[in-house]
Amino acid sequence: MAELANRSFREGIFPSCFKHASVVRLFKKPSPDKHAPSSYSPIFNMDFISKILERLFLARIQPHITSSPSVYKYQLAYRSHHSTETSIFQILDSILLSSDWQILIIISLDLSAAFVTIDHQILLSCLNTSFGISDTTLSWLQSDITNRTSSVHIGRHCSSSVTCTTGVPQGSVLGPLLFMAYVSPVAGIAHLHSIDQQQYADDTQLFISLSPSDYMPDLDNLTRCIDSLHVWFCANGMALNPDKSKTILFGTRQRAIYSSLATANSIGSQIPLADHIKNPWHHTQ
Numbered sequence: 001m002a003e004l005a006n007r008s009f010r011e012g013i014f015p016s017c018f019k020h021a022s023v024v025r026l027f028k029k030p031s032p033d034k035h036a037p038s039s040y041s042p043i044f045n046m047d048f049i050s051k052i053l054e055r056l057f058l059a060r061i062q063p064h065i066t067s068s069p070s071v072y073k074y075q076l077a078y079r080s081h082h083s084t085e086t087s088i089f090q091i092l093d094s095i096l097l098s099s100d101w102q103i104l105i106i107i108s109l110d111l112s113a114a115f116v117t118i119d120h121q122i123l124l125s126c127l128n129t130s131f132g133i134s135d136t137t138l139s140w141l142q143s144d145i146t147n148r149t150s151s152v153h154i155g156r157h158c159s160s161s162v163t164c165t166t167g168v169p170q171g172s173v174l175g176p177l178l179f180m181a182y183v184s185p186v187a188g189i190a191h192l193h194s195i196d197q198q199q200y201a202d203d204t205q206l207f208i209s210l211s212p213s214d215y216m217p218d219l220d221n222l223t224r225c226i227d228s229l230h231v232w233f234c235a236n237g238m239a240l241n242p243d244k245s246k247t248i249l250f251g252t253r254q255r256a257i258y259s260s261l262a263t264a265n266s267i268g269s270q271i272p273l274a275d276h277i278k279n280p281w282h283h284t285q
Helices: 002-011 048-066 084-098 120-131 135-145 175-182 185-192 216-235 253-267
Strands: 020-027 040-046 103-110 148-154 162-164 196-200 203-210 246-250
Touching: 002 048, 002 135, 040 048, 048 135, 048 175, 103 216, 120 135, 120 175, 185 196, 185 216, 203 216
Parallel strands: 020 148
Antiparallel strands: 020 040, 103 203, 103 246, 148 162, 196 203
16 A cells, blocks of 8 residues: 555556545435435545545645645634634624624625535646645646546446546545635635635635724625625636525624614625524534
């Protein structure tokens, strides 16, 4: 195994015989309809040698990517000491800091089938230009993610094998880290609009505190930020899930009522206003 791994890394080639995955459906418990395809997540069961090779590669590349300035400090998944608890603490801290005299707006954005829509060439370009990965290392990653095949298994039935032209397999070892690198520009877009944000896997939350006396400029800025994010998502093969993206206000009852209409008019047509939101990573293990 050591000889296989060393040769693979040295030549920048992932063995093609280990690139097939068996796809099974994982039921999403909160979904009410067991017959709807959207109620299931595709899980790729990879060859165990494939996982060993990726895990060996991960040990070498993860410190490089996670220590890069291109990774935002509030990217809270797939990094040591950045857990769901960290995310909750940041949300509570933002609410408490603004509760006395401001209104806090939180926009929770959810992406549709994010892991399976990643464009391979955009990902490789991002790894090269933003994270300085090149030469044999980049060649190995390209060999790993491209020309993978998969077949769907349901009970005793199996589909024919097809080539995966986009995405990183859910169930692979490197998939989460590569996804984090792919969406790293999202933090820069929010920063350009002076909007606080945090990311957890494919979920993004935007934070902005409004002054009750003059909140319209901030709302307009928030709308421009959402528009910019929408453009970036579309240009990179991703789309917001309108059914799971929500807006919520935190503040005193009077202030929240006072601004809710303006908020709904400003961003409500894109991200609906809700009286509660649920952390998308609530069931993350």
